[in-house]
Amino acid sequence: MDLKELTVKKLQQGLAEREFSAREVTDEFLKSIETKDGEIGAYLSVFNDEARKDAAAVDRKIASGERPSGLSGVPFALKDNMLVEGAKTTAASKILENYVASYDGTVVTKLKQGGAIILGKTNMDEFAMGSSTENSAFQKTKNPRDLERVPGGSSGGSAAAVAAGEALVALGSDTGGSIRQPAAFCGVVGMKPTYGTVSRSGLIAMASSLDQIGPFTKTVEDAEEVFRGITGRDPLDATSVEYHYESIEPEDARNLTVGLPKEYFISGLSEEVEKGVQSAIEKFKKLGVRFKEISLPHTKYALSCYYIVMPAEVSSNLARFDGIRYSRNVEAGTLHDLYLKNRGEGFGAEVRRRILLGTFVLSAGYYDAYYAKAQKVRRLIADDFDAVFEDVDVVLTPTTPTGPFKFGERSGDPIQMYLSDVFTIPANMAGIPAIAIPVEGDKKLPIGFQLMGKHFEEDKLFALGKLYESN
């Protein structure tokens, strides 16, 4: 079996035609993890026995005449901030080093019910805070395309697992680009759905008004299949919505109008990225897609706005890690000392920095100048998108300003690190769907372009993406 060529679509066909069994596919992936992951470092934990058992159960169903569908038999990797009952879930933080989840997150329940195989949990920036996976408390993850470079982040382990053939599909979470940026860096497809379409129950919260779970896959077609399998209203997430996804034909995407916002094609964009994205635009034009120059005037404020709203939510969400619940690491005399020590020693530098920043922007005397101001600017950013979607169906931009950088290149300067998410953050601020797609062609390092759509118009993003990859 050629794991490199395997897709969800091909897997479904192969299982249905009994070309191979789910157990064989799972074994292949577990073998791939065993041989490659020592070098790549994508996984924090691997579920060898459970994965084989689950695959055997899928095979029994197929043997009894059931037709495999959707995600059944598909080997998944999950970012280690998603709860799997009975399994360690660390969010790559020392403060959760020994935490074992007591229930399944809703996406995990959906995967299990759909017959998906969970191979293991992947490395990430601690609590999903970072853009290179260098903030993991446990290990480095290398970019499979160039081992001297970062895989991006925060879902770097999930992106690397798919890129290295150590999983067919992976789930990540995206708060400001944490799926799309590593997808672009590793040369895979990564998608952030509309806020509310995928339940966040059982996802360790970072910034609740921005967090959304989504897939990493090799093709857009696969991303659509996974999205279909994980979406839906969930009573355990009050922000989730009733939403029935229906796809549209890629051919119909030729009639769409795509906007090119001038604020995304600026100095700071590397030459390779600009060239790569232009080549994708040329291809779309040849396929008959119309383009239009547009403006999203508040784009330049999105980064500042995000770095106020997100830490504010972080400081509140991470208050629950008190050194008493979930995991107890450091003993101390009094309750107050226990908090101070467990939180001070259990959280890494970036997490501490964001908690302090969030506490600052919410504190009396600064709230209006920072937090309330940022929430107003957030509205302006969302309004920009509403206005352009009157005129165009989809917006196309580069996914990141540059290609993957080297280890240590940006870790000393937080603002330099934050800038690698400058093109992905606006979609989270506005709550709209966005997908990162690798630019085709042989390149030394991967380059991605991003499509952003109106709320709940994932169908157009997938259709355009499929049009691109199937021609």
Add this chain to the structure above:
Amino acid sequence: MLTKKDLEHLADLSQMHLKENEEEKLLRDLGGILGHFEELKELNTDDVLTMNGGTSSVNVWRSDDPEAAKLAGDRAKKGFPGTEDGYLEVPAVFDSSAD
């Protein structure tokens, strides 16, 4: 400008002990980040409504029906690091040596 005293106050509010020698770097980093935020002042937002979440949905109360808790009894306890005789065990709250 954020001072050392401000930083200590924030750490105290965050219930988080700062490491030795990290204050200087934190002050520098946070200062840089707060400096970056100054650009927001250019924008006139007097008549703009705040956006308070990721969705424009309005709050809808669910009906007040009893439901079985997803996490009850032993399952809930499994997520807690210390238990004894069916109770959750927590560390001492007060310093017993002090009056």
